[in-house]
Amino acid sequence: MGKVSMRIMEVLMGELLAREEEGVTARTAAGETVEIGGIGQKRRRKGDEEKVEAKVDGRGGGARTEVLVGEQRRNSVVRFNYYPPCPQPSLTLGLGAHSDPHLLTLLHQDLVGGLQICKDGLWMAVRPMPGALVVNIGDALQVWSNDHYKSVEHRAVCNSLRSRLSMGFFLTPMDDATICPLKLSSPHYKPFTWKEYREQMYARRPRGKSNLLHYRIHDQTQ
Numbered sequence: 019m020g021k022v023s024m025r026i027m028e029v030l031m032g033e034l035l036a037r038e039e040e041g042v043t044a045r046t047a048a049g050e051t052v053e054i055g056g057i058g059q060k061r062r063r064k065g066d067e068e069k070v071e072a073k074v075d076g077r078g079g080g081a082r083t084e085v086l087v088g089e090q091r092r093n094s095v096v097r098f099n100y101y102p103p104c105p106q107p108s109l110t111l112g113l114g115a116h117s118d119p120h121l122l123t124l125l126h127q128d129l130v131g132g133l134q135i136c137k138d139g140l141w142m143a144v145r146p147m148p149g150a151l152v153v154n155i156g157d158a159l160q161v162w163s164n165d166h167y168k169s170v171e172h173r174a175v176c177n178s179l180r181s182r183l184s185m186g187f188f189l190t191p192m193d194d195a196t197i198c199p200l201k202l203s204s205p206h207y208k209p210f211t212w213k214e215y216r217e218q219m220y221a222r223r224p225r226g227k228s229n230l231l232h233y234r235i236h237d238q239t240q
């Protein structure tokens with residue numbers, strides 16, 4: 019990983035995750051547990067209250083590593099996605115179409131390119147810009163805002179020659195947080211907990227934006 023990418027991760031994790039004095043620092047979490055492209059890595063370290071866990075789960079064309087930091091009091095996740103070169107990229111996807119279920123995503127991608135968003139039914143490339151982060155609205159924010167903000171459907175395509183790395187910070191509600199429109203009149207969604215949403219999403223797998231429909235009150239217009 020380049021120096022710039024590493025610095026961005028330090029800032030992201032340092033600023034957004036490791037807020038409490040006894041918490042895990044960005045450098046510790048990234049340096050100790052992340053092994054891009056590894057298989058089945060799982061490692062735990064328990065300090066007073068801290069717990070770091072990394073999981074690697076090969077899906078589609080890529081391998082993904084999740085780092086969960088301070089599981090007791092925070093739920094946010096940093097995920098590294100590694101996409102090896104694929105000789106026939108038109109036959110597969112690195113990451114299938116989905117919207118992030120969380121509140122907000124800050125995504126750093128390297129300069130290879132491959133991220134696409136769906137706009138008016140068309141897939142459009144999100145061209146990498148040095149030093150820029152992609153900010154994606156997630157499903158939970160769409161529900162809280164009663165559709166004022168819309169989560170973005172996106173996917174990652176593979177590259178025939180070059181591997182690609184992306185790193186995302188996913189701002190995540192606590193498990194028992196109720197996700198429902200903050201506006202009391204004409205809510206578009208039934209209330210649910212984050213834990214419920216996460217579990218039904220992983221059971222059904224991310225598929226476009228279809229997970230939200232499960233909680234939608236159908237007589238409301240979008």
Ligand SMILES: O=C(O)CCC(=O)C(=O)O
Pocket residue numbers: 097099113118125127132133172173174183184186
């Ligand atoms: O690799 C990318 O650009 C997209 C990653 C992504 O959408 C995700 O991790 O949820």
Ligand SMILES: [Fe+2]
Pocket residue numbers: 116117118172
């Ligand atoms: Fe995503």
